[in-house]
Amino acid sequence: MLSFVFVMIIMAQSSAERIIEVIDEEPTIKDKENPVTEVKDGSIKFENVSFQYSDEQNEDKFALKNINLDIKAGETIGIIGGTGSSKSTLVQLIPRLYDVTKGSIKVGGVDVKNYEIHTLRDAVAMVLQKNVLFSGTIAENLRWGDKEADQEELEEACKLAQADGFIKEFPSKYETVLDQGGTNVSGGQKQRICIARAMLKKPKILILDDSTSAVDTKTDALIRKAFREEIPNTTKIIIAQRVSSIEDADKIIVLNEGKIDGIGTSEELLKTNEIYREVYESQMKGGDEDA
Template identity: 50%
Template structure:
């Protein structure tokens, strides 16, 4: 918590102003009971009306000063707290941007979203309260005790008896509540995960009629969160009744013993009224402190979760300084082995091949053979366990990640589009692309026809995740986005799977001329997609089972021939 609060240093002048204003407000509140006592003892009792008007006017002025100070302090404390939230959120986002996919897999997207939203909101709320109460509560507590003792020292013994009871109950509730708040955040993570999966996977859920089962799953996650939240609130619910009971009993005791002292002439009526006011202020200072104790445990849990993200070191750091352009358009794998964290077996073992400028290198293999894993290593989404990968002759670990990725046009297996227009999505690959370049890229990607049929053409809006487009349309726009980048290395990770055979053939033909000065790495499931490649790499269980042309592999490689026979007839193969 303290680690995150250090970010408030940039708001030090605002915080000092808030503390000053809160001090003024607290002193005004402490001064009012004394003025009220004077009105009663010197004005009402003696029948001095001008004195009542004079002190009454002074009370109005003091009240106005306290109110103005309170409003301004609230404004500035909110300003500082919201600014802190914004700064932490930006820092978390910027830090997460440096993560490899390994860290995303470890923490989980749902948990990262909860930490960046709900947890930071908890920090903001507690900072607002701290700025208001961290000065106010001690001043009201100490000032109230001093003023109460000054009115009647003997009657103050009642406060000495009741305060330990209040403080003890607060500490007891604090001890019980802290572990429960930790559980609340974990249950909130779980609910967020289930909701996210249900919303993003709604098509699959409906296709398999899984709505009843998913409702049960959500109901369970929701109930778990509800149960622990109720448990927390049950613990916290004890606080206010205990406080009010102690406060009311204290007031009864003061009136009882104060009445006796007034009857004996040891105390005046105004002083008793002021004494009651000061005792109430002391009690409310403890109530404010207890409110802090309620919020701090939850905020501390949130702060711990945020710090866990900020303290996470990326699996690899961007320490490269060489430029990745010694040899334009080359890709080399040299004895590359890669294992996912915690996996018993490597996903890839001893992969070696070279892809040159102007060549098409295709990768084919069964499901789970390591095709997508292999292409994810090239943009350095994951770090190789051993061996080396060179792009344009430079080891990707020796060049900045941004430099390596600037040489790559990557089309992922699952087409991902963003909210915005079609033109904006294509410019994602090259922010400086002209309209002519965008149209050329869509023409090659076989996307021009369906774009022109849309009402607003290239300015047509794409909904979140491209939900208003078909799978084939999304793939073609993803390909156009890579083409407009004009990279040295194109990576197509099974990017033609949603295309019909006719569009697939036309697209591959159009790509030949566009990519003749670049290297193309093509991951595919269909033999028809890789048949014309200069080099086909056959993967099986993370190892290279064969390298060659289509004809060579048909004759010499059993794995490739088996794949071909599963898709083509003997006559087509011949």
Template identity: 55%
Template structure:
């Protein structure tokens, strides 16, 4: 309701227009009855013309009212959906990685688009049909009872029959709509995965496999949709059957009253029209209930997002504090699933002084990325503490902490926009000279100037129009422009040659001499000059030391070093 509140004026106007529309429509059968009974039968032409003109006036008013209702209903519905979509997106921006993993990106995309659209349509239709139907039902019922209360008894049998049938249809359809939206998530996930990784698909010639996978997801959605629709389609035949039975009953009992002289033929025609209006209003309500039963599935999915408790927020007493760069891990344990998962990191204790360069090496799955992601609170430690400048990271506000920690993640991501726009993610207020200086330090300036438009070259979504090495260097430049007290490089130079990597490391020493640097790397040559080298093995610290110290005492380090030396010699 809070997202609909800004449009309450449009809602009230839509309701007023609908009220006028219904009144204009409900009086028509009575006016027609007067023309037939008091005009045609007596040959009173002036009366026929006068009442006929009144009917035309009411019809024109109904047209204007219908247009006004449709216009303001659309304004309120579309505005409501825009606000809800914005609210959902803003909520997702507060999510931790764990929150996002719980939903999946494909499901979140479906909820922000398809589910919100369904709620928008339900909102617009409710301002039209959901208001029109009850008003018409009430007014037509009053007119029918006023005209012939005995004949209106037919409705006592008809209406409960309709309600029972409608309740059965909705109860059966609701779980099927839930299944349909889940299948929509799966289909969107399949499409998103394929389009994101289309180059891999083509390079491995797996188009046929992807077609089969898409067909499977598409067929599952089709099947779920058909099962839901097969239930819903019973709604119209049931409504038409009941409406026809009601008409036959009115003609049967009303005809007897006309023969006995208890009811005029014109009045029976008007009564039948009111019966039609009553049953049409019930039909509209049944359509709305079916729409609502589908929208309710979307409503629950949207509310799951809005009501999600973000598990990583500012702690009480957290503040904005400048960071010098000391980092300490005190007996840190970490698991991605605190309830049932296994520890990815176990009893990590490490102390790093401001300005030091710390290298983290280890095999695949050793926990290297998990370790550095605890520093900017992308995740929180399950046990133990991560300290920056002697303070628990939870004593900093999330925004203050992350704004002072630069990260070049393992998966390099660029966004659609110019190269300059992408680099200014590091500092939106940076001058052109500062942007170029960061690019030069990251060894990106030369290839940028090789493009026809230089720094104004457009980057396609995901950076698909630059190479892997170029993408890595742009991401490094973006982090350098931030000038952070702490910089984390997660295997961020794997796609560049050793000479370029050497120049980047030299730039770190000059441009970021006071910055604490965490470097995750596979090559010993990338880390041997580090102040500390941390060897992780199966989530634990196997050893810590300088290159010379580890080469002298650590068998694991020796194995890595000499195996790489042999590969370089063979190359």
């Protein structure tokens, strides 16, 4: 028994040392002196942006290579590309989850490095495919986006995200308790709650990284319609596997191996971009697949 306890103490000690190492790590992303504390609008500009995850100066290791983008406030941008083409990497640079290796990114005309980090991240809401809901009521989960939001604001955001309807069908409505991991709601319902939660932040830029994958195509279209009509000034960036999710975007970016392979409307890309045309044709042939 004693020797067992002794082993446990040794193990705990090394864990504690590792925790301290993590705590002591200097954050690489820090505020500048006198940072900018207001984001003017949701315009985004990438200028010659290259990015690598590791510090090795190895050209082959760049996840993004020489990206140039000019996105106006309020535009809807679709991003499509194979797994590993750096779609997620590209959008993560906008709220400065990582810093560019070369080049610069401007949001609202200001280099992201010049903002107070909280200001920037409040203005950029990101919804991921694997969103996290915690155990608690739906209302509590939503207020994670804005703890001051009143019931009316919750419902407004949920209507936009096409979540209000199914929430009101639950006997306890917005007070419905989600169990651990939210297993009492479907994948598509979870994704819609997460979109509503992001909406409550009233972001200038809204990024959906494959976050309507479990939503049926019809509801998916209704969400995009609501985006267009209700939040015209918010810049929307939608990463999707389904062409139908991005087809009506103002601009579609086709990424391939960390480079922009094509950029334009769906109509333009069908004429000029082979990757886009292939994906489009393979998905449209069998009719709309409903996930």
